Amino acid sequence: MDAETRVASAPHVTLDGVTKRYGGVTALDSVDFACRLGSIHAVLGENGAGKSTLIKIMSGVVQPDEGEIRLDGKPMTFAHPAAANAKGIVCIFQELSLMSDLSVADNISISDPPRRFGLIDRKAQRRRAEQLLARIGCEDVNPLSRVRDLPLSRRQMVEIAKALAKEPTVLILDEATSALTAADVDTVFGILRRLRDDGISILTISHRMHEIEAVADRCSVFRNGRHIETFDQGARTEGEIVQMMIGREISAHFPPKPPPPEVATPMLQLSGYSWENRLKSIDLSVGAGEIVGLGGLDGQGQKELLLGLFGVLKDVSGTVTVQGKTVKIKSPQDAKKAGVDLALIPEDRKTEGLMLPMSIADNLTIASLSRLSAGPFVNPAAMTAAVEDGIKRMQIKVGSEFDPVSTLSGGNQQKVVIAKWLMTDPKIVLLNDPTRGIDVGTKQEIYRLLRDLAETGAAIILYSTDYEELIGCCDRVAVMYDGQIVRELAGAEITERNIIASALNMDEAAA
Numbered sequence: 001m002d003a004e005t006r007v008a009s010a011p012h013v014t015l016d017g018v019t020k021r022y023g024g025v026t027a028l029d030s031v032d033f034a035c036r037l038g039s040i041h042a043v044l045g046e047n048g049a050g051k052s053t054l055i056k057i058m059s060g061v062v063q064p065d066e067g068e069i070r071l072d073g074k075p076m077t078f079a080h081p082a083a084a085n086a087k088g089i090v091c092i093f094q095e096l097s098l099m100s101d102l103s104v105a106d107n108i109s110i111s112d113p114p115r116r117f118g119l120i121d122r123k124a125q126r127r128r129a130e131q132l133l134a135r136i137g138c139e140d141v142n143p144l145s146r147v148r149d150l151p152l153s154r155r156q157m158v159e160i161a162k163a164l165a166k167e168p169t170v171l172i173l174d175e176a177t178s179a180l181t182a183a184d185v186d187t188v189f190g191i192l193r194r195l196r197d198d199g200i201s202i203l204t205i206s207h208r209m210h211e212i213e214a215v216a217d218r219c220s221v222f223r224n225g226r227h228i229e230t231f232d233q234g235a236r237t238e239g240e241i242v243q244m245m246i247g248r249e250i251s252a253h254f255p256p257k258p259p260p261p262e263v264a265t266p267m268l269q270l271s272g273y274s275w276e277n278r279l280k281s282i283d284l285s286v287g288a289g290e291i292v293g294l295g296g297l298d299g300q301g302q303k304e305l306l307l308g309l310f311g312v313l314k315d316v317s318g319t320v321t322v323q324g325k326t327v328k329i330k331s332p333q334d335a336k337k338a339g340v341d342l343a344l345i346p347e348d349r350k351t352e353g354l355m356l357p358m359s360i361a362d363n364l365t366i367a368s369l370s371r372l373s374a375g376p377f378v379n380p381a382a383m384t385a386a387v388e389d390g391i392k393r394m395q396i397k398v399g400s401e402f403d404p405v406s407t408l409s410g411g412n413q414q415k416v417v418i419a420k421w422l423m424t425d426p427k428i429v430l431l432n433d434p435t436r437g438i439d440v441g442t443k444q445e446i447y448r449l450l451r452d453l454a455e456t457g458a459a460i461i462l463y464s465t466d467y468e469e470l471i472g473c474c475d476r477v478a479v480m481y482d483g484q485i486v487r488e489l490a491g492a493e494i495t496e497r498n499i500i501a502s503a504l505n506m507d508e509a510a511a
Contacts, residue, residue, distance in 0.1 A: 010036070012071070017067040018069070033227055038199045043205050048411060049222040059172060098159060100146070108143075138157045267459035272319060273317075310329070323427075329342070341424070342428045344432070360405050415442070418446070422453075432463050447473055
């Protein structure tokens with residue numbers, strides 16, 4: 001389907017006057033929206049703008065309080081996701097729906113496995129998984145592997161294969177590339193373009209503007225639950241789009257960096273830090289008030305380094321010194337105790353950072369209960385004050401602090417994770433890709449927070465897959481390759497070219 005046909009085709013899915021409320025919060029407010037077959041349509045907006053609610057309504061996860069959904073002009077009601085799937089509407093959510101203890105093949109065919117004589121045909125199921133994995137460029141994934149044994153980027157690709165198994169006419173992707181490597185993203189974009197050319201409607205949510213520019217045909221901007229504008233890709237500048245998204249001008253993308261101190265006081269120092277064959281004799285120091293980035297291609301030991309420092313990994317060797325004293329960190333409890341004062345913002349907020357069925361208040365206070373207790377009992381007044389302070393400090397948009405944290409948007413959930421650890425008053429903060437899947441406005445808040453923490457004397461280690469983030473936020477960047485730090489960059493050396501060259505372990509990195 002060529003570009004002129006895509007523009008001229010009638011809407012395939014239409015929403016008219018759709019409203020959705022969660023208690024006192026209006027997630028969608030009288031929204032009109034349409035997407036066409038044979039087109040890639042990007043939905044843009046801050047976290048909490050209504051994007052996730054939009055796709056949940058389209059895919060049958062929730063039902064609108066008001067308004068109507070039409071499919072090819074016919075009114076439709078989707079009581080559950082299976083009903084939407086039956087009409088060809090399939091969604092890949094940011095929070096993965098895979099069952100970690102089952103195999104890749106089991107997950108891909110979970111809703112409709114091939115059968116023979118009434119039983120699941122395991123050979124056919126494996127062949128089907130192999131074909132779908134090959135279609136998305138993941139021939140390296142064994143269909144018989146358990147999902148829990150795969151890295152997050154590969155689990156995300158399995159989720160895409162699972163969606164394609166349902167043969168969608170409308171494929172919705174909610175930040176589906178946020179955990180992928182650059183090579184995987186290029187592969188997914190190729191798949192999306194082929195699906196679009198085959199006449200499928202693609203609806204994608206992404207906070208990465210360069211991805212939108214690379215793949216979208218049309219864009220729609222949402223803000224505070226309202227549909228602001230729909231336009232052809234390229235019709236608005238990035239600055240205009242950002243202003244529509246946040247409703248205000250942004251003065252600077254990153255807060256200014258202070259000049260480097262003449263003599264840095266080491267807050268954290270590692271010597272010969274090793275673990276199995278994933279971390280190899282790492283030497284690294286982080287000064288008080290310093291933000292040190294971890295760069296390099298995904299999977300070079302950055303995540304293991306953060307997990308090891310927080311006491312998650314066993315049998316780590318080497319020396320860890322905090323404020324001049326050698327410490328042994330064998331568990332997260334050791335990491336949190338006085339004198340060490342470590343906090344870790346994990347990679348996956350849904351599974352590692354939050355207890356989704358529990359309240360916002362419970363999630364905020366779980367890491368600092370000992371500070372809010374008198375003996376075995378929690379002090380209700382202290383807990384209430386801490387919750388209010390955490391919500392105010394991170395500007396978390398909540399209806400009630402007693403609502404389940406699962407009702408919050410992704411960006412506000414991430415703010416809860418960060419606020420939870422800030423309540424422990426950490427001296428060393430470890431962050432594992434903290435802005436993945438976060439909108440531009442919330443990123444601004446997190447960048448400002450990191451610099452504010454550094455100015456109070458905290459030592460910060462930031463792992464990010466976003467090179468621009470490393471360049472803009474960090475005072476130094478330690479680039480990792482094959483479990484080792486191959487180069488440290490500082491000042492004017494922190495450039496995209498140097499980071500990429502070092503990530504590839506190229507001798508000409510300094511060129």
